[in-house]
Structures are given as C-alpha cells and as structure tokens.
Amino acid sequence: MAKKNVVIGFMGTQLDSGQGAGRWEKWRPTISLVQHEDTLIDRLELLYATKYEALAQTLQRDIANVSPDTVVNLVPMDVADPWDFGEMYAALYDWARSYRFDPAHEEYWAHITTGTHVAQICMFLMVESRFIPGVLLQTAPPKKQERGNPGSYTLIDLDLSRYDVLAQRFSQAHTEALEFLKSGIPTRNKRFNALIEEIERVAVRSQAPILLTGPTGAGKSHLARRMFELKKSQHRVQGDFVEVNCATLRGDGAASTLFGHKKGAFTGAAAERAGLLRTAHQGVLFLDEIGELGLDEQAMLLKAVEEKRFLPMGSDREVSSDFQLIVGTNRDLRIDVAQGRFREDLFARINLWAYTLPGLAQRPEDIEPNVDHLLVRAATDTGRAVRFNVEAKARYLQFAKSADALWSGNFRDLSASVTRMATLADGGRISTGLVDAEIQRLRWLWQTAAETQAPELDLDALLPNAAGKLDLFDRLQLEAVIRVCRESLTLSDAGRQLFDQSRTQRSVVNDADRLRKYLLKFGLTWDAIRQLA
Template sequence: MAKNARRKTVVIGMLGTTIDQGQGPKRWEKWRPTVALCQQEDLLVDRLELLYPPSAGVLAATVTEDIRQVSPETEVQGAEVGIQNPWDLEQVYGALLDYARSYPFQPEQEDYLVHITTGTHIAQICMFLLVESRHIPARLVQTSPPTGRDKGLGGMGGHTLIDLDLSRYDTLAARFQQEQREGLAFLKAGIDTRNAAFNRIIERIEQVAISSRAPLLITGPTGAGKSQLARRIYALKKTRRQVSGPFVDLNCATLRGDGAMSALFGHVKGAFTGAVGDRPGLLRQANGGVLFLDEIGELGADEQAMLLRALEDKRFLPVGSDKEVESDFQLIAGTNRDLQVDVERGRFREDLLARINLWTFRLPALRERPEDIPPNLLYELDQASQALEMRVTMNKEAQEYFLRFAISPEARWSGNFRDLNAAVLRMGTLASGGRITREDVDEELERLRGQWTKTAPSGAVDLVAEVLGAELASELDRFDRVQLADVISVCRQARSLSEAGRLLFAQSRARKQSTNDADRLRKYLTRFGLGWDDVSRRGAAELS
C-alpha cells in the first residue's frame, strides 16, 4: 500500500427494524439512519457491514438496494445474527461477541466505525461494550435526523463521532473490571503474586498495553522476567486486536560488528561480502506487531541512530540500499542497566532514551519479593512437569524447608527467576519418580550456596572499599567487612531504605522482634559513618 493511500472506512451497524422501515416511493421522504449514514458528504463509507436478525431479511435487502442507489461506492455486506429477542442482554451480547470474534479485522489497512443509532438500547450498549473492550477495534458514530427546512423531506441529517458515558451501567462496568482482572492474571502467568509493588506495576502495564502503541521500557536485573513479560504483553494485545503482526525478539548483547545493522535493518544483495541475497531484517519482520529488544543498552551508536529514525518516521534504509522501507511496529525495550548513566557517559543517545522511556517499568529482583516465592515455586513445579513430561511434586516437609531457605538472607538469587527455575528443574530431574524430598532439597541448596559464593568474597571486599575508601576499609575486622559488604549489596538492589530493611531483617520481622526495619538499618549504617545515599544505587552511580 502506498504511503499516502487513503485507508478504507468500514462501518458496522445494526439494521433498524423500525426506524429503517420504508415502502414504495414515499420511503425516500423519510429519514432512515442506515441509508443516511452512507449519504454523508464528509464521510465516505467504503463498506457497510449490515447486521440484521433472521426475521428482517427482506428489509435488509431493501436497505441494501437503496444504499447502492445513493452511494454506489459503498459495498454493503449483510450478516444475519442469531438474535431472537432484541431486549435480552445475554442473547444480544453473545451474538454480537461471536460476530466480533469471527470477523477478519485488518486495523492496519482499514478504519472501523460502529453505528449506534439503530438497534435497541440493549444492542447499542453491547456495541459500546465490544468497542470499549477492543473486541471491535473501532470508534463510535451516531447519525441524527435533519432539522429546520430539511426536516421531513428525507434529508440526510448529520453524524457525530462520539464517546458514550456508560458509568451509570454498573453491571457493564463490572464486566470491564472482570476483563481487566483476567488481563492482569494473564500478564502474571496466572501466578497469585502478593507483592504490592509488583502488582501495581502489572496493573499499570495492563492499562498501557491495551490503550497505547508507544514504546515500553522494562528495566530490572537479569532473570527478573523481562522477556517473558514482553511476550505476554504481546499476547494480551493480540487477543484485544491491538496488533496483527508477529512477536519478534532479539537480545542486543548477541549482536557484533557489521552483522548488527544487517540483523536489525536488513540488507540488499551485494551490500557486503557474503550478502548473496536480500535480508528483510527484524524491524521489517515485526511490521504490524511487537519488536522486543532486550539489553537495548548494548546497541552501538549507529544502530541507535537508525532505530530512532525508524521509531519516529517508521522508515529506514536497509544496509546497501538507497530505497527506504517501511515498518510500523511497537517497541518493547529491556535493560538491566541504568540508561541515564549511560547517556551521561556518552554510551547511549539521549534522544533515543527520551523516545523510549515514555512508559518505563522496573521489575523487582526475586529477593525483593519474598512473599511471591511460594506461588512462584508452585508455578515452577508445573513448568518442570511440562519440561520433564511427568508429574513433579514436592512433599510438605521438603517444600517448607526449601521456602525457609528461599526467603532467608542467605539466598542471594543472583540469577533471579532463572536460578529458581533451574533449581526446581534440577530437583525434579534427580528426584525419584518426580517426588522431591528433603534430601533432594539438601543437595540442591548445597549446590546453590556454592554457586553464589564463588564470586562473593572478592566482590564483597571491593564494595566496602568503594564506599568507605581503601584506608578505612582496611581498618575493619574481616567479620564486619563481609557483613557490611552484604548490606551494601542488598541496598543497591533495593529502591528505598525501607525495602532494604525488609530484605535484610526478614527473619526477625517474621518473629516480630523488630517493628522498624528502616530505622534498624539506618542505625547500622551510622556505625560506619554511612547514610542511604552512600550505599544505594544513586550512590553507586555517583561513584562511578
């Protein structure tokens, strides 16, 4: 389709079994909203999808023929819908929902309007509901009869694009809320998460995902679930008819040298040695869909510049080509780095960051969500069952023992959910008959402790020296130095003093021995002449 080609306008509307009636020549003296809709001077209807009940076939044929006379450029497609009682909300909604689900919408090529002047009030409400929930990707149009001198002369009247306020319909509002709850559960993979901060993030993502095509930036440590969330955002948008194209993903850390430009933007035959044929590139593959670029901070300067142009103009040049190509995709970017710090260091374009951080969401690390470890353990047991093709379970003693360790300060979860997934998969593989016991858990915990302590000592010492300075750090006993290093590490992963306190004193809080974790942490840091800014992520950024 040419860039400036006019998009087709498609109207979906119910036949007005009373208001669209008219017989003989005198019918042209009567205002009939469905016919008048196709006579509007400033609204060209390319196709009208005329919905009618089984009993109104003759009237539908008459209206169709009349529209062909007054608007020969309008294609009318009749569709019989199974509505016997037009005042039965359940029946009407069910029939229209079935129609919407089966209709081949093409929102990239066509604009859709839903005509709500005709049909019963029940039908109008149901139409609104389907548009609001994006089952029908459309706007609403309402026609009105002629007034003044044109009144009663069969004039075309006018039309208005409108939004309806249905807040007074409590039962319908409840339907929206239910659909939102279903969307939230879908984004969380059905896991009953309990962390309030994480749940708030998912609520915001669900709202943005179904109402915006602007780029999303998902930050957080490696293994926090960025790529899985991106896939679920795409799947949610797909079910709501927000996208029709594919989900295309790439870890930018895997791009190297000249191949980076070609992988992203494609190339033409002969562009460089080895280019034996044309390559579309990932941006073109994602046309109409979602492109997920994980670790976007790893892109080089040239790739960043080209990506910015593609986001702003939806056009770019493949490698070796002098002809631009188009691609209209939504970008979801992921990173475990502080891109603002990268901007200050000249590693990331400031204008590109400004373009992609309209909606930024930080996924917390697993150790920041101790209350979510139990439901995620159950989820990982199900995942292991699918991977191993047998039922993987964990007896009560083993589960309680594993969870005590999992939420303790000893559990680093440096790989976040990747660590948890791998741990459960290993235990399920080695367990006799897939039944994980206390002995299986003991073996896995020994493995995890060894994995997490391999790099901890040298890194721990460096953290203390970094914050206190080498001279003051050298004056500390080894015991205090190792303990302080772990505290600093936790603080840098947390977003606030309170959150760090909850992580560090989880066990004593569970036994109700401490009522103010933040104050306890503040007093501990004061012993070394430190404050929150000295040990937090902000302090780390300033030091670097």
C-alpha cells in the same frame, strides 16, 4: 425543580423535508420530537447547512405551531463535505467546545436519527467522550403512518459505569489480563502486582515504546512476549513478535540484522535481507540488552521509531515498517547516557513507559507461588506429577527466602532448581534429602557470585572528615543504607526497599525524597554512592 430537556441534532434534509400541506402526513424525525404529549422539549439546537436555510426556517415555524413552548435555535454548520469524518468531527467539536452547557439545570439529548452516517458517528463520539454531557436520542417512525403519530423514541446512556453487567464483564476481562501477564501465578508482592496492573493498561492502550529494566533473569523477555500475546488476543496487533538480544549483534552484522541490506552491500552479502524491523511490521519488536547496541545503530533505530521508515544497508531507497518497540536492559541507561555510551535522544524516546522488574530476592513472598507454578509446568512437560513433602517444602522455602539465597540468576536459577528436584524425586515426592542436596548445590553455585560482589564499603574514605565522628549506631545504619543503594538501580527502588513498611502508613509516598534527605544529612548524594557500585 425539574431540569429542562434540550435536544441537539442535525436537520434531516430528506426526512425532515416538505413545504406543502402534505408534509404533515409524513413522519418527520425532528418534528416528532415535540409531538409526544408526555414529553416537553424546552429547547432544540438544530444544526444545518446554510444552503438549506429555507427548510430550517420551515421546521422552526412548524415546531412553533406544534409546541409553542419549545425554543428552536438554528445553528448554521457549513462543512465542505459532510461525508468527510475529519471535517465533520472538527466542526461538531468546535461547536461543543464553545457551547455553554449547564448540566446542573439541563438534560441534553443528542439526536442521532438525522444527518449523514458520518455526522451520526461524530455525534456519538461527542457524547461518549463527554464533550456533550448527555445521552443519545434515537427516534423511530410509527408502524402505521398516520397524521400526528410521533412514533417512538429511546434514550441511550453511554456511561458504562451504570451498567452493572458490563462493569462486571470489564472487571473480569481486566482480571484475566492481569493473570495472563503473570502466567496465572498468584503473586503476592504488592509492588510487583501494582507494576503489572499498570503494564496491563499500557499494553492494551498504547503503541508507544516500553522500557523494561531489571537484573538478568527477572523476566523481561517473558513479560514482553506476554504483552504481545495479550495485544494479539485483543486484535491490537496483526504482526509477529520478533526478539533479538543486542549483545549478540556486532559490526556490519548488527545493522544488517536489524535494518536489512541489499545484495552486495558488504562482503558476504550474497542476497538481499529484509531485517528484523521489517519482519516486525504491525507486530512487536523486543530488543533485549539495548544498552549493547552501537551508537550508529542507535541513531538508525531512533529514525525508524519516530518516522516508521529507514534505509537498509547499501540502499538509497527508504523502506517502512510500523511496529511497537519494547526494549530491555539490566543497565542504568541514564549512566550510559551521561558517559556517552547511549544516545540521549533515543533514551528520551524509549523512556515514555519505563518499568523496573524487581529480582527474585526482592520478592520473597512470590517464591512459593512460583515454585508451585514450576512444579505444575514440570508435570505438564514430563507427564509425571511431583510434590514436596511438607517438611521438605518448609525447609526449601525457609532457605529460598533467607539472606543466604542470592538468586543471582533470578527466575532462571529458581526454574533450574525446581527442575532438578522434580527430575530426581522418587515416587513423585521431593524429600528433605533432595532439598538439602539442592541447597548445597545452590550455595556452591552462588559462591563465586558472593565473592565477586561489590567491594567492602570504606566509610572512612567516603566521608574522610565525618566518619570518625559518627556514633556506632549511625555508622552501622548508614553502612546498611549505602549497601542497599549500591544494589539498587534507582533512588526510588532503594527507597521502596528501605521504607517498605512505613510507606504503607503514609498518605503521600515519596521514598526517593525521604532517602535523598537522609543521605544529605551526611553530605552524600545518590550519584556519589552509585560510583562505588
């Protein structure tokens, strides 16, 4: 059984007007809807202001004369100012929310030829957001005015998934955005790629604060700048990218640098200073190592983020700045909150979008594409192409992916390593000799880091009543699990590493819960283990 055609539209107080017999000589968009011989309009929901009641009733009678099978429902919709977007949208939204749509049996056409331009825009938005589950209907007069000629009509479906060409273009734009955030590096780590894919969606859709955590050198600053550049390319920000390392801010200089000051606010304030928050107006402010920021500055920052206004030092008049905040840290701010070093309310405000960037040692499959990228960049910087010998590259990658490669400085270490080899390569070739020398240099570089890693695990002290009763198998397994936990920022991060293979075979993945239950078998908790780190 064919679905019924239902039209929803505003009455045109000018285009639909007319009381005398002459009204039939002109084209009236609402009347034209029922004059097409090959199209039956089963019902018309006619929205109108009550002061035009007489015209609405005339249209109802005229439609009955032209198409007796069409039911016309007159829907009063009084808006104080039909050109006020807020009022018009609210009125149409309230009507759509209370209307009993039946898409299984009815087709809905939203008529956008009549009504004010604001009303037409609101009707468009109702259909686009699926509050009205239908398509747009656009009518047009005939080229030659003549009695009974209904002109033409066009149906416009806003379901973009039905337009293959548009879908392909959106898919291409999405892929290009992901490649941009990754600097064109074809990364292979599934966890990292999934993280970047979500960050891309957040970067282009949200203005809320973003928290990036991860070890030093994991790429937090670089990713923050790429996010800004992506937003800039899509005209989602107009201002600049402003970056500051909070570890460099101390005393009065911290508040002055961020929030500005008036002349004479403190000793040495010889001139007024705008501050970085105002410099970042309509742009992005990246505060790296935010855990180093003092508690007073944290309170001022919270107000600036929530209210878009703040007091510069020495001023009694607030200033405003509208910016997006991205923050970075290599610390677990939850521990800082618990110990009173970081404000809980600020942490809650910046924790809406939180992402932990894995270190290079946690992404061994991404080392090779990053090495290739760094060689290309070195060639661009020096104008001299450099490549590995086949054996040399295999030897370097074997070491780089091994447990001996700590990569404590993460991508900074890798970049420095590739730069050294590219600079010393004779004839544009990195030989096995160069690789062997570089490996020795890296071992020397990480020697101190290896010696100052977390102290040896004393399982007997951790489990005084149970450690001696463990089988050797259970003891070795538990020690290995605890080491991974001590090196991870979160329970989920540790779980992802420990269950990196079996998690791909599960329909429901909850690494944190699996790890928590394992630890509880031995009477251990995440907090107890983290105190050992």
